[in-house]
Amino acid sequence: MNELDKIPVRQEISVADGSAKRSNPLANVFDELVRFCQSRSMFMLHYCTGCGAIELPPAMTSRFDMERLGIQPMVTPRQADILLITGYVSVKTLKRIILTYEQMPSPKYVIGICSCTVNGGMYWQSYATAKVLREYIPVDIYIAGCMPRPEAVISGLRDLMGDIRSGRADNWKRYFQNYDYYLGNQQKLFGEDWQTPTDIIAEAEHYGLMTDQTLGEHTALLQKHQQPLEALEFSLGEKREKIQGENR
Amino acid sequence: MPFSELLVELLLMPILAFVIGLVMVLMMRRIGARIQRRVGPPVLQPIYDIIKLYSKETQISHGLMHEIGIIMAVGGYIAAETLLPVPGLDGLADKGGAVTLAYMLMIPALGMALGVGQCANPNGSIGISRALTAMLAYDIPFILVIFGASYVYGTTNLAEMISIQQQQGVSSWGIVQMPILAITALLILPAIMGKHPFEIYVAPSEIATGPMVEMSGKFMGGLFVMQCFQLYTAGVIFTTLFLGGGVYWITFLPKIFLVVAIPMSVAYLFPRYRTEDVLRLMWKWPMLLGLIGLAVVMK
Numbered sequence: 177m178n179e180l181d182k183i184p185v186r187q188e189i190s191v192a193d194g195s196a197k198r199s200n201p202l203a204n205v206f207d208e209l210v211r212f213c214q215s216r217s218m219f220m221l222h223y224c225t226g227c228g229a230i231e232l233p234p235a236m237t238s239r240f241d242m243e244r245l246g247i248q249p250m251v252t253p254r255q256a257d258i259l260l261i262t263g264y265v266s267v268k269t270l271k272r273i274i275l276t277y278e279q280m281p282s283p284k285y286v287i288g289i290c291s292c293t294v295n296g297g298m299y300w301q302s303y304a305t306a307k308v309l310r311e312y313i314p315v316d317i318y319i320a321g322c323m324p325r326p327e328a329v330i331s332g333l334r335d336l337m338g339d340i341r342s343g344r345a346d347n348w349k350r351y352f353q354n355y356d357y358y359l360g361n362q363q364k365l366f367g368e369d370w371q372t373p374t375d376i377i378a379e380a381e382h383y384g385l386m387t388d389q390t391l392g393e394h395t396a397l398l399q400k401h402q403q404p405l406e407a408l409e410f411s412l413g414e415k416r417e418k419i420q421g422e423n424r
Numbered sequence: 425m426p427f428s429e430l431l432v433e434l435l436l437m438p439i440l441a442f443v444i445g446l447v448m449v450l451m452m453r454r455i456g457a458r459i460q461r462r463v464g465p466p467v468l469q470p471i472y473d474i475i476k477l478y479s480k481e482t483q484i485s486h487g488l489m490h491e492i493g494i495i496m497a498v499g500g501y502i503a504a505e506t507l508l509p510v511p512g513l514d515g516l517a518d519k520g521g522a523v524t525l526a527y528m529l530m531i532p533a534l535g536m537a538l539g540v541g542q543c544a545n546p547n548g549s550i551g552i553s554r555a556l557t558a559m560l561a562y563d564i565p566f567i568l569v570i571f572g573a574s575y576v577y578g579t580t581n582l583a584e585m586i587s588i589q590q591q592q593g594v595s596s597w598g599i600v601q602m603p604i605l606a607i608t609a610l611l612i613l614p615a616i617m618g619k620h621p622f623e624i625y626v627a628p629s630e631i632a633t634g635p636m637v638e639m640s641g642k643f644m645g646g647l648f649v650m651q652c653f654q655l656y657t658a659g660v661i662f663t664t665l666f667l668g669g670g671v672y673w674i675t676f677l678p679k680i681f682l683v684v685a686i687p688m689s690v691a692y693l694f695p696r697y698r699t700e701d702v703l704r705l706m707w708k709w710p711m712l713l714g715l716i717g718l719a720v721v722m723k
Contacts, residue, residue, distance in 0.1 A: 213475040215464075238461040243453070246469055251632045255486065257476075281482035281640045383481065399598035 180368055183360065183393045190307040200343035214257070214283065215340040216246040216255055221256035221280070226263015228255050229321045237328040247333060251331050258336070260311060263323075264292035264299045270306045271317075274362060275364040282348045284384075285316040285336060289329065306324055311361045314347040352380035356392030363394055369401040432510040433515045434506050440513075441505040444680070445652025446470045451596035451681065452619075452655065459692045465535050470652070477645035484640050486543045492640075493539015494646040498529030501653035508660050509583045511670045517601075521569045522665075523581035526563075529616075529657065532650060533559050536635050543638035552636020554699050555618075555625035562615035562622075565608055568714035570720050572605045573598055573665045586669030598666035604717030606666045611710045614656045614687040615702070621694035622702055 198204055222232055236242050236249065250256045253276045261273060269396045277286065291297035296307030309315055316339065319332035339345035351358060355376050363370050377395060381387050430644045451471045457464030479592055490611035507528060519717055533555060540548040574580045576598070577588050589597050599606045615622040659680035663669060667683070672675025697705060 181494040201639060210479040214479065217469065217472040241457070241464075243457060246465060246472055252637050254638055255633070255636065255644055270681045277558040281484060281705045283478050293433065360436050402595075408716045 179338055180397075183397075193351050211341055211343060215337040218245075218247045218257045218285075218337075219250035219255055220247055220258040220260055220368055221250055221253055221276065222260040222262060223269075224260075224262050225265055225273075226290060226292060227270050228292075229287075230330055231326050232260070232262065233412065235329045238331055240326045242330065242333070243355060245330070245337065253277075255279065256280055257284060257365070257402040258333075259284065259286045259291060261286065261293055262289040264290075264297065264302075265306045265309055266304050268304075270312060272360075273365065274313060275372055277351075278372050278376065283340075284348045285340070285345055286313055286347070287332065287336065289314045289324060289332075291320055291322045294320055297322060300345075306365060310376075312358060314358075316345050316347045349383075349385055350386035350398030351364045352376065352383060352390060353387045353390045355380060355395050356389055359398060360392075360394040363397065368397050371398060371402050373405050429676070430467055430515075433513050434641065437508070437510065437513050437515050438502045438505045440510065441501075441508075441656045442652055444677070445656040446653075448655040448659065448684050449648075449652055450466065453684065455688045456692045459689070460662065469518050470648070474645050474648050475702055477648060477720045478642050480530065480641035481705070482640070483642055485640070485643075490539045490543040490638075490643070493535045493537070493542070493643055494643050496535025496538065498534040498646050498648050498653070500528055500535060500652055501657060503531070504528040504657055505653065507582070508657065509586060509669065510660065511676050514583050517583040518581060520582075522582055522585075523580055525582070525661070526567060530559065532654075539646075540635045540645075543545060547633075547634055547637045550631050551625045551627070551637065554627075554631075555635060557630075558615060558618075558622060558625055558702055561703045562612045562710075563723040565612050565706060565710035565714045568711065568718060569605050569609045569665070572602055572714070572718045576601050578723055582664050586664060588714050590671055591669035591688065594668070597668045601664075602717055602721050604713055608710045608714040608717055609662055609666065611687065611713070612706065613658055613662065613683070613690050616685065616705065617655055617684075619687060620691035621697050624696050624699050624702055627696065655684050656680070 198207065202255065211423060222229065223230070233320055236238055243247070248260075253259075257280075258279055259273070259280060263272065277284070286309075287296065292299055292305075293309040293315070296302070296305055297303040300307065306312060317332050317336045321328055324332070359370075359376075378392050450465065450467065453469070454464040504525060507525045508515055508517040509515070509517035537552045537556060540552045570580075575586065577585045579585065579588075585598075594600065614620065618626065626636070627634060631637070636644065636647060662683045663679045665677070667679045670679060
């Protein structure tokens with residue numbers, strides 16, 4: 177771990193130009209339509225880590241009915257647009273959050289609910305809690321409060337809708353552009369052999385989001401420790417008997 | 425029929441089916457919302473969802489079979505729409521008939537099975553095995569219903585069935601001629617549409633939407649399109665067999681929407697059945713009713 181501390185973690189946030197317009201006016205109309213539909217149809221994956229989750233059922237059900245705004249719960253990261261993190265993030269759950277976040281198809285948005293995701297909240301002195309969520313994955317919107325009421329949750333979601341519509345909600349690009357920074361913070365918590373099944377660097381290349389911040393000393397560490405992902409071996413009875421025979 | 429006219433019909437029928445299906449999806453979600461005392465989604469919500477899914481930047485494909493599976497799932501329904509006569513458009517209904525249609529309706533589930541198989545997600549595999557088991561459960565009563573209807577009308581040609589019912593008035597409608605078979609069809613309708621209480625293969629809280637677990641972006645969009653076709657097909661088949669089809673859209677549309685609305689209104693009141701219970705239920709009551717209905721029809 178001492179080795180890791182010597183590597184500095186830097187992030188020079190470049191302000192992304194969300195209002196980049198294409199020269200073809202028809203293409204602009206198309207982009208507007210797509211952004212409008214993206215803002216009006218959000219599938220959310222709620223990673224209910226803490227007490228804030230209790231405010232989501234009233235927001236979804238008959239009292240405040242999120243489906244009015246086109247927001248509905250989805251259960252797998254593959255289908256989701258929003259990752260809701262409701263409450264404190266322990267080191268163990270943070271691993272799962274990062275795995276989930278990396279599996280979501282972009283454009284993807286992260287919402288941190290409750291003060292615990294902002295600065296650790298009442299878990300500030302806890303040794304097992306990751307305090308500032310935005311150091312590990314880019315967060316689009318924070319809804320502060322302990323806990324925020326359903327009105328606040330819906331108001332936050334409406335803010336996100338506005339951001340998507342105007343093209344400002346592009347924080348998912350930042351994860352690719354500043355991967356070294358996020359990975360560095362993750363490595364500080366999980367150790368230098370931390371790796372996920374998703375190849376972020378290859379994805380960044382694919383989307384043309386490589387910057388000089390994408391690769392760095394931390395990604396070099398990652399590549400040093402990376403083991404190729406192999407599919408689990410599919411074995412039927414015969415094979416299992418063989419293995420058991422060998423073990424005997 | 426001249427070739428160009430047929431071509432226009434073949435294009436028009438799936439497009440109409442899709443548009444009507446979108447409205448049916450909206451109706452389904454609104455009914456669900458009203459039963460749960462919510463407002464429900466806005467009018468254009470199904471379109472927003474589909475456009476958003478197709479505009480995702482990441483399209484995670486798990487291989488060729490994954491893509492072909494979705495094409496089969498949507499394509500099977502598109503082929504089925506051309507066999508379903510609707511007012512003014514007969515398409516291939518003269519040449520196909522009810523038996524071909526029953527075969528066509530199996531293709532989407534098989535396509536899904538192929539596509540999901542390549543995803544190699546255990547939840548997906550469990551889901552698709554449940555989906556195929558459910559298909560096995562409802563297909564036998566479904567074939568009984570089609571057989572009984574064909575016996576009563578003396579033809580498997582869907583266009584002829586409609587003209588017989590239209591010429592001889594309400595008293596010759598399938599629902600009057602063979603009420604027991606109509607009840608059987610109504611019982612299996614939620615299973616054909618894959619809705620509660622027979623949506624065991626989706627089961628979001630247990631197996632994370634089953635077959636759809638690895639579908640994202642355009643693949644999920646394809647499945648949303650498929651759902652529109654699914655609701656429309658179920659409504660039109662029931663209307664054609666039992667409610668006299670339609671000569672004009674203005675009489676035809678209320679019938680198909682009513683047919684889809686009935687199972688939807690009941691569906692949201694029930695929890696799910698387990699797979700073996702679906703099989704037991706389907707092979708007991710609808711099949712028993714179907715056999716009694718057949719016996720009554722054939723005397």
